[in-house]
Amino acid sequence: MKLKLYRYQFSAMGSPCALRFYHNNEIQARGIYQSAVDEMKRLEDKYSRYLDSSLLTKINNNAGIQAVSIDTETYRLLAYAEQAYQISDGLFDITTGVLRKVWDFKSAKIPSQESIEKQLCFVNWKSVQWNENSIFLPDKGMELDFGGIVKEYAADALATLLKRFDVTRGVVDLGGDIHVIGPDITGKPWQIGIRDPLYKKVSNKNAAMKQQQAVANIPMSAGGLASSGDYERNFIVNGKKYSHILNPKTGWPALGLSAVSVCSEQTIIAGTIATIAMLKQKQGIAWLKELEVPFFAMDNENKRYRSEQ
Amino acid sequence: MSKKLLKSLNMAALALPAIASQASTIVDSAEISLQYGKYQEDSLSSDEVSAGSLDRYDIDVLQFGFVAPLTDHVQLNLHYQQEDLSGASPWFNTKSNGEVEQVMSGATIEESRQDISAQLTYVGSNYSVSGLFGVSRENDYEANSIGAELTYDFPGKLTTIALAGDLSFDEINPTPYYNSNGDNTRVEDEEKESWSTHLSLSRIINKSLLAQIGVGAINREGYLSDPYKLVGVANSIVGDARPDSRFATTVSARVRYFIESLDSAFHFDYRYYSDDWEIESHTIDIAQYFNVGGGVQLVPSIRYYTQSEAFFYSDYFDEERFDNYYSNDSRLSSFGAITLGLKVNWEIQDWLFSAGYQRYTSDQDYSLYDYTSSALSLVSFNLFTVGVNYKF
Numbered sequence: 001m002k003l004k005l006y007r008y009q010f011s012a013m014g015s016p017c018a019l020r021f022y023h024n025n026e027i028q029a030r031g032i033y034q035s036a037v038d039e040m041k042r043l044e045d046k047y048s049r050y051l052d053s054s055l056l057t058k059i060n061n062n063a064g065i066q067a068v069s070i071d072t073e074t075y076r077l078l079a080y081a082e083q084a085y086q087i088s089d090g091l092f093d094i095t096t097g098v099l100r101k102v103w104d105f106k107s108a109k110i111p112s113q114e115s116i117e118k119q120l121c122f123v124n125w126k127s128v129q130w131n132e133n134s135i136f137l138p139d140k141g142m143e144l145d146f147g148g149i150v151k152e153y154a155a156d157a158l159a160t161l162l163k164r165f166d167v168t169r170g171v172v173d174l175g176g177d178i179h180v181i182g183p184d185i186t187g188k189p190w191q192i193g194i195r196d197p198l199y200k201k202v203s204n205k206n207a208a209m210k211q212q213q214a215v216a217n218i219p220m221s222a223g224g225l226a227s228s229g230d231y232e233r234n235f236i237v238n239g240k241k242y243s244h245i246l247n248p249k250t251g252w253p254a255l256g257l258s259a260v261s262v263c264s265e266q267t268i269i270a271g272t273i274a275t276i277a278m279l280k281q282k283q284g285i286a287w288l289k290e291l292e293v294p295f296f297a298m299d300n301e302n303k304r305y306r307s308e309q
Numbered sequence: 310m311s312k313k314l315l316k317s318l319n320m321a322a323l324a325l326p327a328i329a330s331q332a333s334t335i336v337d338s339a340e341i342s343l344q345y346g347k348y349q350e351d352s353l354s355s356d357e358v359s360a361g362s363l364d365r366y367d368i369d370v371l372q373f374g375f376v377a378p379l380t381d382h383v384q385l386n387l388h389y390q391q392e393d394l395s396g397a398s399p400w401f402n403t404k405s406n407g408e409v410e411q412v413m414s415g416a417t418i419e420e421s422r423q424d425i426s427a428q429l430t431y432v433g434s435n436y437s438v439s440g441l442f443g444v445s446r447e448n449d450y451e452a453n454s455i456g457a458e459l460t461y462d463f464p465g466k467l468t469t470i471a472l473a474g475d476l477s478f479d480e481i482n483p484t485p486y487y488n489s490n491g492d493n494t495r496v497e498d499e500e501k502e503s504w505s506t507h508l509s510l511s512r513i514i515n516k517s518l519l520a521q522i523g524v525g526a527i528n529r530e531g532y533l534s535d536p537y538k539l540v541g542v543a544n545s546i547v548g549d550a551r552p553d554s555r556f557a558t559t560v561s562a563r564v565r566y567f568i569e570s571l572d573s574a575f576h577f578d579y580r581y582y583s584d585d586w587e588i589e590s591h592t593i594d595i596a597q598y599f600n601v602g603g604g605v606q607l608v609p610s611i612r613y614y615t616q617s618e619a620f621f622y623s624d625y626f627d628e629e630r631f632d633n634y635y636s637n638d639s640r641l642s643s644f645g646a647i648t649l650g651l652k653v654n655w656e657i658q659d660w661l662f663s664a665g666y667q668r669y670t671s672d673q674d675y676s677l678y679d680y681t682s683s684a685l686s687l688v689s690f691n692l693f694t695v696g697v698n699y700k701f
Contacts, residue, residue, distance in 0.1 A: 157327030
C-alpha cells in the first residue's frame with residue numbers, strides 16, 4: 001500500500017486545470033479525479049456566463065424583468081460578494097462585467113468616455129435586490145459576473161472534495177488558482193510557481209519554458225493562492241497597458257500594478273484580495289501590508305514587492 | 310481595522326457550502342439571542358375542584374443565548390434562563406359520594422428559577438468534542454450537571470455518529486409544611502442523581518434528504534417523588550411516594566426532507582420511550598418550514614404524544630398497595646396530548662425576529678393506551694413566544 005503521486009490534467013472554466021495528489025490505489029485515485037471533474041462541471045454549468053443554460057445566464061436574462069429563484073450556495077456566494085464589496089469600499093463589484101461591452105480587448109481600442117459612462121449606469125451592486133431565495137437585477141442591461149469568484153471557489157471546493165476522500169497531500173491548480181492540501185510525500189512544502197507577468201505567452205508546452213515563466217516560487221503546505229494581473233488580457237496604446245481589470249467607479253482599467261499574488265486559508269479569499277489590491281492600484285501594496293497577508297506583487301515599473309516573512 | 314475586514318470576508322467564505330463542509334460546523338460569527346415566552350395553563354372548572362384555587366400556573370420565561378467562535382476551532386455557547394411562576398398546582402384528590410375530586414393548593418405559589426449553562430466545543434477536521442456544565446436554582450431545588458458530546462464524520466462527511474452523555478446532581482429542600490402538632494410533614498434535604506446517554510447516526514441520503522436514528526438511556530436515582538403532592542389512600546392522606554429509581558430507554562428517528570419546487574422543508578421526528586415504571590410513550594412531531602419570500606418563514610407544526618400509566622398511578626387509592634408506592638400525579642396517568650403550533654421567522658440582514666404560538670391540549674381520550682383510573686386536572690396550555698437574534 002505505497003503512496004504514489006497521481007497527476008491529472010483537464011480543462012474547465014476556460015483554463016488548464018491540474019490535480020496532483022498522493023494515493024495508494026490507482027482505481028480510487030481515478031475515481032477521485034472523476035469526482036473532481038464532475039464538481040467542476042457542476043459549478044461551470046451553474047455559474048458560467050457563457051452557457052445559456054446556466055443559472056447565471058438566467059439571472060442576467062431576467063434583468064429588469066423578474067426575480068430568479070436561487071439556492072443556498074448561490075445565496076452564500078452573493079453574501080460573500082457583498083462582503084468583498086464592503087471591505088473594498090465598492091471596488092470589488094460583481095456587476096462590473098458589463099464594462100467589457102465597451103472595452104473590447106480584441107480590437108485594442110480605447111472606448112470613448114461617453115460610451116464608458118453609458119455602460120457605467122449598469123454597474124451598481126447596491127441596486128441589486130437579493131435575499132436567501134431570489135435575486136433581481138433591477139435594470140435591463142445589468143449583468144452579474146462571478147468571474148472573480150467561482151474558479152477560486154471551485155479550487156476550495158475541490159480541496160474539500162479531495163479531503164473528503166482522505167487525500168492528505170496534494171495540490172489543486174485551476175489555471176493558477178491554487179489550493180494546497182498538506183505537504184508533499186517527504187513532508188516538504190510544494191513549490192508553487194508564480195507566473196512572471198512580463199513573460200509573453202508564446203508556448204507553454206515545454207516544461208522547461210514553464211519553469212522560466214515563474215517569477216517566484218512560494219513554498220506552500222496548506223491553503224490557497226490566487227493571482228490577479230494585467231497579463232491575462234490587455235492591450236497597449238502609446239506605451240500604456242490597458243488591462244481587463246476594470247474599476248467599477250471610473251469604468252477604466254486599473255493601472256499601477258501589473259500583478260498581485262496572495263496566499264490565504266481559502267483560495268477564494270486570496271483571489272478577492274488580489275483583485276482588490278489590483279484595483280487599489282499603487283495603494284494596493286500598502287493595503288496588502290496592512291492586511292498582513294503573504295503576497296507577491298509587481299508594479300508597472302517592474303518593481304517587485306513581497307510581504308515580510 | 311483591515312484585519313477585521315479580512316475576518317468578515319473569511320466568515321462569508323466559510324459559509325460557502327463547499328468550504329463550510331471542509332471546515333466542519335463551527336459558527337462563523339458571534340450570535341446573541343433573546344426570547345420571551347408566556348406559558349399559561351387553562352384554569353380548571355369548578356366542578357372538577359372541591360377546594361383551592363382554580364387558576365393554574367402562569368410562567369414567564371426569559372431566555373438569553375450567546376454563541377461565539379473563540380478560535381478557528383473552538384466555539385463557546387452560553388445560555389441563561391429565568392422563569393417566574395405563579396399560580397396553583399394540584400395538591401391531592403378526595404373522594405366523596407364515590408366521586409374523586411381535585412384539591413388544589415390554596416395560596417398562590419410564587420417561584421422563580423434560574424438556569425445557566427456553558428458549553429465549549431472543539432471542532433476538528435472530521436470530529437468534534439464538547440463539554441458542558443449547567444446550574445439550575447430554585448428556592449427549594451438546586452441541580453448541577455455536566456455533560457460531554459463527541460461527533461465523528463465518516464470519510465465523505467455524509468455520515469456522522471454522535472455520542473452524548475450527562476450527569477446531574479440535584480438537591481431538593483421543599484418548603485416545610487407544619488401539621489397541627491407543629492411537625493414538618495414534608496421531606497428535607499433529599500437528593501437525586503441522574504445520568505443519560507444518547508447515540509445517534511445521521512446520514513445525508515441525497516441533497517434533499519437527511520435522516521437520523523438514535524438510541525438512548527436515562528437513569529434516575531434518589532428522591533423521585535413530588536414533595537408537595539399528597540395522595541388519598543383508603544380514607545387517609547399520604548405523601549406522594551414513587552420508587553427511588555427509574556430507568557428508561559429511548560429510540561428515535563428524524564427525517565428532514567427539502568422540497569425544492571416549494572422551497573420548503575419537511576421535518577418529521579419520532580420518539581419511543583419506555584421505563585421501568587411501566588410508562589411507555591410515543592411522540593410524533595411534524596413541521597413544515599415554508600419560505601414565503603422576503604426573508605419570511607412560516608412554520609406550522611403538530612405534535613402528538615401518548616403514554617401509558619405508571620404501575621403505581623391512580624386518581625384515588627381505595628386500598629393500600631403492598632409496595633407503598635402511590636401517586637395521583639396526572640403526568641403519570643394514561644393520556645394523549647396534541648400540540649398545534651405556528652411560528653413566523655423573519656430574517657432581515659443580521660437580525661432574525663420570531664413569534665410563535667402553541668396550543669397544547671391533553672386528554673385521556675387522546676391516549677392510545679388503556680387506563681385503569683381516570684386522571685384529574687390534565688393540563689392544557691397556551692404558549693406565546695417572541696424572540697430576536699442578532700449576528701455580529
